Amino acid sequence: MTAALASPRPATALRRLARRPMAVLGIVLIILVVAGAVLAPWLAPYKPEEQLFDGLTLQGAPMPPGGAYLLGTDLLGRDLFSRLLYGARTSLVIGVVANGAALLIGTLIGITAGFFRGWIGAVLMRFTDLMMAFPALLLAICLAAIFSPSLWIVAMVIALVNWVQTARVIYTETTSLATRDFIAAERTLGAGTGRILFRHILPHLMPTIIVWGTLGISTTVLLEATLSFLGVGVQPPTPSWGNIIFENQTYFQSAPWLVFIPGAAIILLALAFNLVGDALRDVLDPTQRGRE
């Protein structure tokens, strides 16, 4: 969102990113997940909602991984691999779009309140505190109940619930940045508010935004799962990584892979973004140059 703003020379920043093996690993993982989600209709061996005739053992238990089904089947005899591929679509939308929107809202509110202080800041931050005190899940349920559940509504609900922590952190950082000498120096040069905010404060907030962004991926994906579990999230039988876990948790003892595999997918996605985010933060920070 703001990578281009933060770096005066994005081309070289990208090249430096490519020199970091962990960053490349992260990028490859993200590309794999995105490719899997986009190409799901072609890659998936079965339809995700199809309850396969031979998908359950004679006793009615799910099939373990290996054998006819690559990752086994779930409690309704659906192919887990296919569901994971299709579920990646939902989870990416939630983890990237909803989380990104939450970051954007949080950053805007935090930076505005932190920079202008006064009554604007007071109103915005009291509102943030109110949102923080209000149980997020309850709010999400209320919102989801008002709008008829669909993937994009769920994404919006999650964004509206998840921006508060970001706003708080960004607010605190902005207040301390705003009193730094170089901001005073910019004012004496005649720089306008927009310029100070976007050219001089925002780049310094990037490390924080990146960290909160990567942390937010796993929390939002799991929040979506919780909402699905309560019946206000993505509606079954549409798969998402979160609801695969929740649907199958009762089988945890007899069929642990049903929880572990989607869990691992979420962790892997979060880790991939984390690796890229970490590298991006270092690459965008000129004081770190020469230390890579």
Added chain:
Amino acid sequence: MGATKAPVLSVQGLTVSVRAEGVERPLVEGLSFTLGRGETLAIAGESGSGKSITALAIMGLLPPPAVRASAGRVLLGDTDLLALPESRLRAIRGDRVAMIFQEPMTSLNPVMSIGAQLAEALRTHQPLSRGEARARALAALQSVRISQPERRLSQYPHELSGGMRQRVMIAMALALKPDVLIADEPTTALDVTVQREVLDLLRDLQRETGTAIILITHDMGVVAEMADRVVVMREGRVVEDGPVAQIFTAPQADYTRDLLAAVPRMGNGAPRPGDPALDAAAPVARLRDLAVRFDIHGGMLGRITHRVHAVEHVSFDIRRGETFALVGESGCGKSTIARALAGLVPHDGELEVAGQPLRGLNRAGRQAICRSVQMVFQDPMAALDPRMTVGDLVAEPLLIHGIGTPPERRARAADLFARVGLSADQLDRYPHEFSGGQRQRICIARALALNPGLIVCDESVSALDVSVQARVLDLLAALKREFGLSYLFISHDMAVVENIADRVAVMYLGQIVEMGSRAQIFGNPRHPYTRRLIAAVPVPDPAHVRSDPPRPSGEVPSPIHPVGTAPQRVKLLDIGAGHLVADDAA
């Protein structure tokens, strides 16, 4: 002084190295010295000379694992401190070797009362009951001549002034009567008059206790006043060592000579042919009855209960082509005037720059003012956005004001760089890749970009090493001649002011108490506060005998007044040729 010759501490061939990217690089190399009982050894040098690292090495406080003492011995009596395990070192630290740091606020725990901290330090090393520890703590505070010692015991660090905090640190360090006290820039963060008191105190205490002192400082004035012997360091190596008189009168090394030559001295300002032809009719800045007050809210309803009267009734003109200096100690309001001139704080009264009143300006008007007045801050690292290249930073004022095309702006930045003594091929680097002096040059280049008539220098050379400071002052003087600039030069350092100012105003508690030409202020100081400031400046000459002025007692009164009351106005009387003095001293 009773200095016996058996050394308390002897450092032999100390080498400290840092390991970075698998390569060991020495920070201090082959340092040797001995320290006798009751002796004061000064380790003098500029930043990066390894003097503070030496102190940390002696204390065994080098930051592990990257930095370590790789060779040599540090003998305290017969014990080699470098060979001791951490547990044994802990028993020695504070008890036999104590240390005081530059910044007393960060060295004291802000959530513990002074008494508790002192008692804790005592009880760590001696089996004392609470009552005994408290009594000893009180005695320690009394020994550092702090006012109201009983009350201080229950106060917290933020309730004390910088000078009192440093006294507490000294009390804590000396309470256990250590053999060696390491003082790392103990007075650098303090005002000159407070520095004077703290130095006097250290000297008196040393005389009483016989503690040997290692004084680490960059200030040759402090060295001359305090030290018996001097070690001059540069880039980790000893350049020269010897008795203080020899270092100052017959320095052997070129570096020592340069260092001494760079020290600003009082009464040494370049003789200038009278006043330059100053145009008093059209001043670049005009202040009339300027006041800056900050509200303090309190009570249940958050109403304004008190006001900080940072600046009150200040009137002066800055003429074209002159350097007008504002001097005074921290909290006297001099920086607030700078910030008001730069439009950073709102003000009452009249304030005109280039004939244009600063109040009630719209955005365009404020932008126009920026072309007439620019500011250079104290800490150049803090004043430059660390995420932008210096080329972009210097060109930014042009960009903000929509001047030129990108190639033109870059050419102008290169031009300005050349003007301040940097080279154009450094334009694409970032601020952290430069030294402190170079960074200040970058700030000056940025301030010049819009061709302002007035540059406000807010303690612009205070954070720099003396040799760098001298060169930056030369640069400022050269730029003034070349561009016909005026400066508002804000400083606490009387020696620097004496060297560069044309006219001087002395501020105390938000008001001007004396104002006049440089010759009037330094040749005939009339106000007692001006005299005190001048007398407090350390003289870089060990032979100088100080005519001890009466030690000022107590604290500076507070500029905070309840709403409805205001500080009494200081009336200035002209005692001839524009020399204004507060009427209580005229």
